[in-house]
Amino acid sequence: MSEVVFIGMDLGTSRTSITTSTGVRTTVWSYVGYAQDHVSRKHLGGREKVFGEEAVQNRMAVDLVRPLDKGVICDDEKSKQAVRDLLEYVIEQADIPSGSTIYGVIGAPAEASVDSKAHILEAASEFMDSIVVCSEPFAVAYGLDFLADTLVVDIGAGTVDLCRVHGTMPKPEDQRTHHFAGDAIDNKLVELLTKNHPDADFSTNMVREIKEFHACVGAHMDPVKVTFPVQGKPTEFDITAEVSEACSAIVTPTVEALQDLIATFDPEFQQKMRNHVLLGGGGSQITGLSRAFEDALVEYGGGKVRTVEEPQYAGSNGALKIALDMPEDFWQEFIEEQSQEA
Ligand SMILES: Nc1ncnc2c1ncn2[C@@H]1O[C@H](COP(=O)(O)OP(=O)(O)OP(=O)(O)O)[C@@H](O)[C@H]1O
Ligand SMILES: [Mg+2]
Structure with missing residues (x-):
């Protein structure tokens, strides 16, 4: 078999980041701009599409698509095409040696990782040989080795995703999402x-x-x-x-969701979880936010809230770590399933 390259990706509403086992990491705004006509194609130097910041800067000359608006892949052909194009572009940026076998873990907003999972898999399977889709807060926790009784709060652009991590892959009941992000x-x-x-x-x-x-x-x-x-x-x-x-305005809905996840957990571990709250995502950079959450948690018995060090790459680094730890059998099973379906 050709050389295996593992990749971790954080497919976000506003930003998509990739970290690879070949030591590359890069990030791009999650926007694709399509040329509107021959004038706009000329303006873009003959290109049909542009990505990220360049797409936003040229928004007057292109059809600008933000495919993951509000934390899910919008259910129209344009958005689906844009997810595919965005994945292709991000993987190109990672400079993976041609002919490599690519095993990837894609972290996506919690709702997209369930509702749009099939579509993410379909789009990514054009560019990767075997794929796992997981919820992004779980990838963040995994990357930091916080696998026991931790509550991860990922404050993104479209959604705030909360995830209870207790030693296993999280289930739907371990997650909450709200849209004040x-x-x-x-x-x-x-x-x-x-x-x-x-x-x-x-x-x-x-x-x-x-x-x-x-x-x-x-x-x-x-x-x-x-x-x-x-x-x-x-x-x-x-x-x-x-x-x-x-x-x-982000504090109240987030603390309510946090408390709901804690209150429905085994009572013996509730205090431990309250003392192990981890903030990630771009929005975690709001100064004073962890303190504001701690103050709001006082009425529920108090808690300790920390912020991850590298919010931009915590998701993709964690996804890469999941990929590296995944047994080879697992990747092979996916490849076999795909070839049976084809
Ligand atoms: N220094 C900062 N202070 C406050 N907010 C910030 C800062 N930097 C970025 N943000 C905000 O963080 C959000 C983007 O976060 P992130 O990149 O984690 O989102 P995403 O993963 O693309 O979104 P989602 O997880 O909802 O799909 C944007 O709303 C952005 O304005
Ligand atoms: Mg995100």
Whole structure:
């Protein structure tokens, strides 16, 4: 058999990352842009499609598809095609020697890993020889060796996925998802700014950038001063209160889901789990968030909340580790099943 390359992938609503056993890791925004006509093709240097940041920057000239909007693969042909194209592109970026046998683990938002699993498998099997799809928070926990009585909270763009990890592959009842995640914070911030500063001109992309730079919850927050045009004239605004309010809105739904997962677990281990809460995903970088969760957990008996060190790669690193630990028989079984179906 040709040389085996293992890959771990985190297929996210806003970002897709890959880590390989050949030592490559890279990340791309989960967007695909398709040329609209021959002018736009020319503008793209003769290319039919562009990916990631380049697709977003050219959004006026392309049909921009974000295939995993709201944490699931949208059920239309365009999105399905875009998932396939995105996977192809990300794998190309990993520079895997041609002719290698590729075994991959793909971590996806919890709902997509169940509802869109068949589609992810179908799209990925064009580029990989054997594949496992798992929920992303589980991949995060696995990567950090937190396999016993841990609660992982993955704060992404489309969803906040919570997963109880207790020594086995998680089952549906070990997971909860809610939709007040990074995108919802952006929308809330846009809404507050529109209400409080009706003259200011800004786009959702600008607001997201501001959030990523200044996101903070809690009482001790540095002032957030930004410049927006007012009728074309750059004008400074203090938006500290709006940023704090929009970011804080994530706390209550997340702590409720957390408490629900803890309360339905074996009572003997509930306290242990509360003391082992792990935050991952881009949204975990909101300053003060772990403290805000700890404060909210006090009324349920308290807890300890930590943030993973590399939110950008924690999912794909963990997925690679699952791939490396998977027995060879398992990969072979998948290959045999595929060839029987074909
Ligand atoms: N420094 C930061 N502070 C606050 N939020 C941030 C920061 N950096 C990124 N984000 C937000 O994190 C979210 C993206 O997180 P991540 O890359 O984990 O999402 P994803 O995996 O693509 O989404 P999902 O898991 O929902 O599919 C976006 O909403 C982004 O604005
Ligand atoms: Mg994610």
